[in-house]
Ligand SMILES: [Zn+2]
């Protein structure tokens with residue numbers, strides 16, 4: 201009895217601490233540290249890398265402070281994503297009316313009312329600030345962001361200063377270009393209503 205019990209308990213005992221350490225590191229440590237360990241991800245990446253590119257993290261926001269709640273919700277989701285150190289394609293609707301139409305279309309196709317912010321991961325709608333908060337607290341957000349491209353949260357794009365837009369190179373932001381053949385100025389067809397184009401260095 202003693203030999204069986206002793207022999208039986210020594211194996212699980214040797215294994216358990218490893219399982220506990222792994223479990224704790226994934227559960228309680230900062231997600232970046234979990235990625236940095238590269239224990240399982242190195243193996244897992246073989247499959248997702250072939251089948252699909254890294255899931256794009258797209259956050260629709262506004263930098264206008266018109267509605268305080270909306271502004272603070274945008275800031276909150278942005279801060280959570282920074283905590284995960286993932287690269288975020290932030291699309292500020294106040295910079296470009298086309299982005300508003302883009303988001304309206306995406307939400308309408310899903311039967312959702314328009315609101316900001318809205319988070320998409322890998323083309324899938326995660327939701328607004330409340331949904332992101334709940335997923336984060338449940339530990340689900342980290343799983344959704346698995347495999348997303350990483351980025352130092354302190355990174356600031358040199359080309360646009362983090363604004364994600366730059367003045368249109370064709371019209372220098374004036375929205376008017378001189379058409380030599382016609383000898384007159386014409387509306388610039390390259391930029392948006394603000395004379396801006398998406399930053400070629402950091403935005404697609
Ligand atoms: Zn940029």
Ligand SMILES: [Zn+2]
Pocket residue numbers: 368369370371372373374375376388389390391392395396
């Ligand atoms: Zn232009």
